[in-house]
Every structure is written in C-alpha cells, then in structure tokens.
Amino acid sequence: MSASALPPVASGLSTLPRVPRWRTLLGSLAMAREPIRNLDRALTHHGDTVGLHLGGVRPCIVTRDPALAQHILQKNHRRYLKSDLTHGLIRYLGRGLLTNEGADWLRQRRLIQPGFHRQRLTALTRLMQAAAEEWSAELRARLRAEPGGTLTVDIHSEMTRVAFHIIAQATFGTSMTDAERNRLSDILTRIQAFYVRTIRQPYLRPWFMASGAFRQHDALSHELRELVRGYIRRRQAAVSAGPPPDDLLQMLLDARYEDTEEGMSEEQLLDEANILLLAGHETSANALSWLFYLLARHPEAVRQVRQERAGAGLARRAPEFAELPRLPYSQQVVQETMRLYPPAWILDRVALEDDEFRGLPIPKGTLFSIYIYGIHRHPGLWPDPDAFRPERFAPGQEPPIPAYAYLPFGGGPRLCVGNHFALTEIQLVLLEALRHFNFQPAGPEAPGTDPLVTLRPKGPLWLQVTEATTVA
Numbered sequence: 001m002s003a004s005a006l007p008p009v010a011s012g013l014s015t016l017p018r019v020p021r022w023r024t025l026l027g028s029l030a031m032a033r034e035p036i037r038n039l040d041r042a043l044t045h046h047g048d049t050v051g052l053h054l055g056g057v058r059p060c061i062v063t064r065d066p067a068l069a070q071h072i073l074q075k076n077h078r079r080y081l082k083s084d085l086t087h088g089l090i091r092y093l094g095r096g097l098l099t100n101e102g103a104d105w106l107r108q109r110r111l112i113q114p115g116f117h118r119q120r121l122t123a124l125t126r127l128m129q130a131a132a133e134e135w136s137a138e139l140r141a142r143l144r145a146e147p148g149g150t151l152t153v154d155i156h157s158e159m160t161r162v163a164f165h166i167i168a169q170a171t172f173g174t175s176m177t178d179a180e181r182n183r184l185s186d187i188l189t190r191i192q193a194f195y196v197r198t199i200r201q202p203y204l205r206p207w208f209m210a211s212g213a214f215r216q217h218d219a220l221s222h223e224l225r226e227l228v229r230g231y232i233r234r235r236q237a238a239v240s241a242g243p244p245p246d247d248l249l250q251m252l253l254d255a256r257y258e259d260t261e262e263g264m265s266e267e268q269l270l271d272e273a274n275i276l277l278l279a280g281h282e283t284s285a286n287a288l289s290w291l292f293y294l295l296a297r298h299p300e301a302v303r304q305v306r307q308e309r310a311g312a313g314l315a316r317r318a319p320e321f322a323e324l325p326r327l328p329y330s331q332q333v334v335q336e337t338m339r340l341y342p343p344a345w346i347l348d349r350v351a352l353e354d355d356e357f358r359g360l361p362i363p364k365g366t367l368f369s370i371y372i373y374g375i376h377r378h379p380g381l382w383p384d385p386d387a388f389r390p391e392r393f394a395p396g397q398e399p400p401i402p403a404y405a406y407l408p409f410g411g412g413p414r415l416c417v418g419n420h421f422a423l424t425e426i427q428l429v430l431l432e433a434l435r436h437f438n439f440q441p442a443g444p445e446a447p448g449t450d451p452l453v454t455l456r457p458k459g460p461l462w463l464q465v466t467e468a469t470t471v472a
C-alpha cells in the first residue's frame with residue numbers, strides 16, 4: 001500500500017485516559033525537546049496506555065503495555081500498518097523491507113530473510129571482525145601517539161564509524177574505498193537528519209520548500225542511488241572473475257522469487273540495499289555507544305566478560321560465529337544494554353480497520369506509538385528497572401521475562417531481519433575493544449538522550465581510553 005493510500009488518523013477513543021489537548025499543546029515544545037521524560041511522566045500519571053496529541057496536534061495512543069504491543073505487532077498484526085512517520089522515508093530511500101507494506105513486503109521478506117542464514121553470518125562475522133580490528137588498530141596507534149597514553153574520545157562518533165564500516169562491508173564487500181564509504185555515510189546521515197527535522201518541525205515545510213532544502217535532499221538521494229547502482233553493476237560485470245564474495249549484495253543478487261524464479265529488478269535491489277544500509281547503521285552504532293558508556297561505569301561486568309572469554313579458551317583469537325554462544329555473559333551484557341537503551345525506542349502503527357483490545361475500542365485510523373523504552377523500564381515488569389544487571393538475561397531467572405516485555409528488535413512478522421547480524425556485530429566489537437582497551441567515564445554521569453529515529457546520546461559521549469595492560 002502506498003503512503004498516500006493510508007487511512008486518516010482517527011481521534012475518537014472515549015474510554016482511554018487522555019492528556020488534555022491544551023496540556024499537550026502547551027507541552028509540545030518540552031515534548032519535542034525531551035520526549036522520554038515527558039512520555040514517562042504522562043504514563044506514570046495516567047496508566048500504561050494514554051491518548052495524547054503528538055506535537056499538540058496529532059491524536060495518538062502511546063502504550064507501554066506489553067500485551068497491547070503484542071496485540072498490535074503479532075496477534076492482530078494484519079489490522080495494522082506502519083504510519084506515514086516511517087513511510088515518509090520512501091521519498092529518500094525507496095520501498096525496501098523497512099518501509100514496504102502488504103503483499104509486496106511479504107514477497108520481499110520471503111525472498112530476503114533466508115539470506116541471513118547461519119552460513120552467511122559465519123562469513124559476515126569475519127568481515128565484521130576485520131572492520132573491528134581495523135578500528136582497534138587505529139585507536140591503538142592514536143593512543144600510542146599520546147604522551148600520557150590516555151585519550152578522551154567521543155565513543156558515539158567512534159562507534160558510528162565502526163558500525164558504518166561493518167554494514168557497508170557486509171553489504172558491498174571489501175572493494176569499497178574509504179572515500180566511497182565516507183561519502184555514503186555522509187549522504188545517509190544528512191538525509192536522515194533532514195527527514196527528522198521535517199517530522200519534528202512540520203511547520204517549517206514552507207521554508208524547506210522555499211529554501212530548496214527538499215530539492216537538495218532529493219539530489220542527495222539521487223546521488224546515493226547512483227552510487228549504489230554503480231556497485232551493483234560492477235558486481236554484475238565481475239561475474240566471470242571468480243567466485244563472488246559472500247556478502248549481502250550477492251545475497252540480494254542471487255535471491256529468486258519462488259513463483260517466477262526470477263531475481264529482483266535493479267530498482268528493487270537499490271531500494272533493499274539502501275534500506276539495509278540505513279537500518280543496519282545507526283541502530284548498531286547507538287547500541288555500541290551505550291554499551292561502552294555502561295561498561296565504563298561497571299568495571300565488574302568488564303572483568304566478567306574478560307574472565308569468560310579466557311575461560312572459553314578464546315583469549316588469544318577472535319571467536320567464530322559458532323563460538324559466540326560459549327560467551328553467554330557477554331551476550332547478556334549486550335541484551336541488558338539494549339533493554340536500558342533500546343536503539344529503536346518507539347514504533348509506529350496505524351489501525352487499518354476497526355479493532356478492539358480488552359474492551360478498548362480502536363477505530364480504524366488510530367495512530368499508535370509503541371513505547372519500547374517505557375516497556376523496557378517498566379517498574380511492574382523489571383525489578384529495579386534503571387539498574388544495569390546483565391544477569392537478568394541468564395537462563396532460568398525467576399520470574400521469567402513476560403512476553404513482549406523485551407523487544408529491542410520489535411516483534412511479530414516485522415521483527416528485525418538483521419537481529420542476529422546485529423547481536424553478532426555488537427558482541428564482536430565488544431570483545432575486540434575489551435581485548436585492547438580500558439574505558440573510564442569522562443563525561444556527565446547521566447548524559448541526555450536524543451531520541452530521533454533511534455535513541456542517540458545527546459551530544460558527544462565522552463570516555464577516557466587507555467590500553468589494556470594484559471591483553472585478554
């Protein structure tokens with residue numbers, strides 16, 4: 001379904017606690033500046049599901065009720081679509097898995113999902129590891145050039161670079177030059193930043209039109225497409241030059257529809273490649289940034305990760321994909337990081353038809369914000385919800401984690417297709433970093449968050465880095 005064919009957003013939910021419209025209007029600036037604090041306040045005051053007006057104008061239901069999240073994402077998913085907040089990206093990045101809907105989405109999902117199988121992840125793990133090692137070697141060189149052997153780094157900017165290197169390499173293989181990769185990253189960052197502005201400040205649209213900002217970003221999107229088209233054509237031309245690399249582009253090129261046994265059109269391939277770059281970049285970068293922020297404050301967790309690695313006989317080399325489950329504590333550290341700082345902190349859905357949830361009528365067109373951050377820190381679901389405790393995710397913990405109380409990768413049929421990819425990548429970078437470096441806090445104790453499309457830190461996330469004396 002195209003974005004323009006979406007049903008209008010309805011407003012008539014009578015049995016729901018609501019934040020009065022005058023209050024959301026008055027509070028709309030504060031909400032734009034600090035959405036998390038304001039949503040938490042509204043939900044604590046009114047209950048786990050509340051009606052309010054986004055930006056003071058747009059009726060919306062925000063929920064941190066895991067049962068309602070499950071209802072929308074899984075049990076009754078056929079009655080819901082993503083909203084124009086997600087579909088608006090189609091203008092710049094095309095209709096790939098993340099932005100697509102309906103039968104078209106299902107056909108693409110069936111085509112692409114098998115491409116993320118174990119064997120490919122095993123091959124991609126080596127590419128990820130190579131990118132992580134390149135970063136750590138470069139950081140060591142910078143550290144050694146420092147007279148005191150200590151560097152203060154913005155870990156968010158470091159991790160943004162590493163995560164883009166990994167996703168670009170996993171998608172297009174190793175043939176891309178640094179300059180090409182930097183250009184791709186720059187274009188995507190600029191498009192995303194502009195897109196977020198158009199959503200957050202819709203009243204600036206006339207200005208964006210008059211100033212040529214829309215045209216400028218359309219041109220960037222065109223440049224991105226042509227760059228990616230170039231890689232695709234180069235790969236197709238190299239078909240006789242030996243076995244192709246086992247990367248995501250090759251997966252997209254080799255995939256065949258069940259019914260026609262044909263491959264994707266070039267335009268569809270472009271859309272899917274763009275979406276993989278976007279979806280696989282900032283999410284992982286943010287997870288990694290918060291991971292090191294938390295570890296700098298929890299040296300006991302760092303000790304345990306290092307001990308576990310040594311105990312698994314993996315002290316002197318990087319683990320292979322199949323060996324990662326031998327490091328359960330380091331996996332729990334990653335899971336707990338994404339509980340406290342879920343990169344996809346909120347999901348949007350619109351009701352395609354009338355629905356009902358536990359007596360709550362949901363008219364067609366109702367806009368939902370599934371507030372993952374709020375679910376992950378819900379005091380009724382998580383004991384001591386703000387504390388960093390990786391052991392929560394250890395097997396056999398009591399009480400068990402309720403369904404949909406933990407959903408960093410979403411849920412239901414639209415669950416993140418890159419979830420195993422992301423978990424592998426984050427664990428590898430974690431192990432590589434702790435092998436060579438110690439991290440200490442260098443910024444404020446509780447840095448702010450900047451919840452845009454993903455949950456970024458507000459401003460730089462400063463950490464002090466030194467070389468680890470004993471390489472674990």
Ligand code: HEM
Pocket residue numbers: 082097098099109275276279280281283284287342343344347348407408409410411413414415416417418419421422
């Ligand atoms: C920590 C890292 C990541 C997080 C937290 C994350 C989170 C998510 C979430 C929550 C969704 C569902 C969105 C919705 O239902 O509205 C999603 C979808 C998606 N993700 Fe991820 N993601 C991550 C990494 C990746 C990576 C590395 C890739 C690609 C290699 C990727 C590709 C996708 C795609 C293509 C979709 C759309 C799937 C569909 O609708 O069929 N993601 N992701």
